[in-house]
Amino acid sequence: MSVRVRFAPSPTGFLHIGGARTALFNWLYARHTGGQFILRIEDTDTARNTQAAVDVILNGLRWLGLDWDEGPLTSDATGPSHGGRGPYFQSQRKDIYQRRVEALLSRGLAYEHDGAVKFKMTREPVLMDDLIVGHVRRELTDREAVDPDFVIVRSDGQPVFHFVNVVDDLEMGITHVIRGEDHLSNTAKHIALFRAFDVSPPKYAHIPLILNADGSKMSKRDQGASLATYVDEGYLPEAVVNYLVLLGWSPKDNREILSIPELIERFDLPQVLRHNARFDMAKLQWMNGEYMRTLPDDRFYELCVHTFARAGVDTNRFPLPYVKAALDTCKGKLKTLSELPGYAGFYFNEVTQFDAAAAQKDFTPENKPRLQRLREVYAALPEFNAAPLEACLKSVAAELGVKAGVLVHPVRLACTGKTAGPSLYHLLEVLGREKSLARLDAALARM
RNA sequence: GACCCUAUCGUCUAGUGGUUAGGACACCACCCUUUCACGGUGGCGGCCGGGGUUCGAAUCCCCGUAGGGUCGCCA
Numbered sequence: 131m132s133v134r135v136r137f138a139p140s141p142t143g144f145l146h147i148g149g150a151r152t153a154l155f156n157w158l159y160a161r162h163t164g165g166q167f168i169l170r171i172e173d174t175d176t177a178r179n180t181q182a183a184v185d186v187i188l189n190g191l192r193w194l195g196l197d198w199d200e201g202p203l204t205s206d207a208t209g210p211s212h213g214g215r216g217p218y219f220q221s222q223r224k225d226i227y228q229r230r231v232e233a234l235l236s237r238g239l240a241y242e243h244d245g246a247v248k249f250k251m252t253r254e255p256v257l258m259d260d261l262i263v264g265h266v267r268r269e270l271t272d273r274e275a276v277d278p279d280f281v282i283v284r285s286d287g288q289p290v291f292h293f294v295n296v297v298d299d300l301e302m303g304i305t306h307v308i309r310g311e312d313h314l315s316n317t318a319k320h321i322a323l324f325r326a327f328d329v330s331p332p333k334y335a336h337i338p339l340i341l342n343a344d345g346s347k348m349s350k351r352d353q354g355a356s357l358a359t360y361v362d363e364g365y366l367p368e369a370v371v372n373y374l375v376l377l378g379w380s381p382k383d384n385r386e387i388l389s390i391p392e393l394i395e396r397f398d399l400p401q402v403l404r405h406n407a408r409f410d411m412a413k414l415q416w417m418n419g420e421y422m423r424t425l426p427d428d429r430f431y432e433l434c435v436h437t438f439a440r441a442g443v444d445t446n447r448f449p450l451p452y453v454k455a456a457l458d459t460c461k462g463k464l465k466t467l468s469e470l471p472g473y474a475g476f477y478f479n480e481v482t483q484f485d486a487a488a489a490q491k492d493f494t495p496e497n498k499p500r501l502q503r504l505r506e507v508y509a510a511l512p513e514f515n516a517a518p519l520e521a522c523l524k525s526v527a528a529e530l531g532v533k534a535g536v537l538v539h540p541v542r543l544a545c546t547g548k549t550a551g552p553s554l555y556h557l558l559e560v561l562g563r564e565k566s567l568a569r570l571d572a573a574l575a576r577m
Numbered sequence: 578g579a580c581c582c583u584a585u586c587g588u589c590u591a592g593u594g595g596u597u598a599g600g601a602c603a604c605c606a607c608c609c610u611u612u613c614a615c616g617g618u619g620g621c622g623g624c625c626g627g628g629g630u631u632c633g634a635a636u637c638c639c640c641g642u643a644g645g646g647u648c649g650c651c652a
Binding site: 138139140142172174175244245246247248263266267268269270271272273274275280281282283284285286288290291292295310311312313314315316318336338339341343345346347373376377378380382383384385386403404405406407408409410412413414415416417419423462463464465473527533534535536537538539542546548549550551552553554 | 578579580581582583584587588589590591592599600601602603611612613614615644645646647648649650651652
């Protein structure tokens with residue numbers, strides 16, 4: 131029997147990073163086994179479920195590169211979809227739920243109570259055999275001992291989560307339910323429901339949760355809880371995917387940077403850990419830097435141009451070769467794209483602000499004649515290229531009897547406004563003689 | 578309160594009875610580079626506690642403790 135897994139988010143307006151990982155694990159399992167990955171939208175909460183909220187989910191999955199074999203094609207609940215087990219929006223499946231409720235009612239497995247419909251839950255402990263957690267014997271809690279039955283249809287006619295979730299998994303032929311461990315206790319209810327329908331439940335695999343850095347539960351409000359944060363802050367989807375998969379899963383051989391094809395080949399449920407993991411932003415940053423460094427040039431340019439555009443810098447005003455040359459000096463030096471405008475903005479904007487502490491130290495009266503001398507030499511340089519620029523600076527330093535750093539630091543500050551940035555000689559070459567000398571002059575005027 | 582899950586460096590993890598407890602991120606030092614980043618070398622740092630079982634426990638069992646989850650006419 132072919133594997134069928136699903137990701138069934140509720141469109142609340144954002145995609146939780148934990149949800150993204152759940153989707154990833156499901157997707158990887160489907161791809162690993164040659165099965166189907168199904169996307170189902172649990173939009174029963176009509177009050178807050180909007181089409182825009184569905185787009186957040188669809189776009190988030192697309193950004194991560196998690197394509198679904200069955201599910202909606204657009205965020206329109208009544209719109210087109212892929213697959214023969216639709217509709218894939220719960221809001222469009224009311225008659226299916228209705229039929230299932232009636233079936234339970236007619237067989238005496240559910241009953242009406244205060245206008246709602248309650249399911250007759252088993253009084254016995256439920257045994258589960260989880261692919262990750264193992265054997266679990268779920269006893270009734272004290273509250274459940276008083277009344278184990280639970281509502282499956284509210285008095286307003288709306289079926290509840292536990293019910294629709296099970297009915298859909300059943301109708302859609304889901305074979306493996308891979309979801310967060312927060313659902314482990316509820317699984318007893320779900321298993322009982324499957325049995326009431328005379329079908330054997332799917333296999334369950336409960337994955338550990340992602341916690342905040344301090345070990346507390348990661349909720350919507352917490353920094354970094356939304357996938358959008360990583361999109362906005364210039365992370366690469368491949369880095370996010372790689373980082374996420376390592377939270378609760380291990381390839382067991384000390385390797386950490388793994389490509390998607392490698393992940394698909396190696397991912398499996400038995401290697402999923404049982405304990406929760408804390409989110410470590412520093413490690414994600416490191417990993418993002420690793421991916422940034424190996425990005426193909428064209429994609430790097432494209433991402434950089436977008437990043438500048440979002441920061442209000444239109445790089446299209448500059449000749450393409452200039453833009454590319456400028457970006458080439460940044461390649462491999464950034465951990466995230468969001469650092470780019472601050473790192474290389476000087477290529478596209480005038481430098482009006484200088485690092486205060488550095489200016490105090492470098493823009494001094496005694497440095498003025500030194501910089502003036504270097505300016506003269508640079509002005510007369512036949513070729514304004516990195517190699518001669520470096521050689522010249524060094525010979526001027528020697529002539530002046532100072533270390534190269536004495537000239538390097540003020541020049542960098544004058545041309546970029548910062549103390550850190552691309553290789554000095556290469557950035558001067560890209561900037562060109564005219565701009566470089568103008569910036570030197572502006573700095574000299576301040577000394 | 579009840580029920581369920583979990584527990585190795587600060588963090589992510591390897592480890593399934595015998596290892597000097599390994600790797601990665603972070604941190605520190607040095608090298609490379611007169612910026613930053615990368616890279617290289619070295620360092621710091623861990624089996625939650627207590628009982629068992631065993632010739633021998635990070636590994637198995639029990640009890641604590643701690644963290645997380647669930648007990649809704651939320652999903």
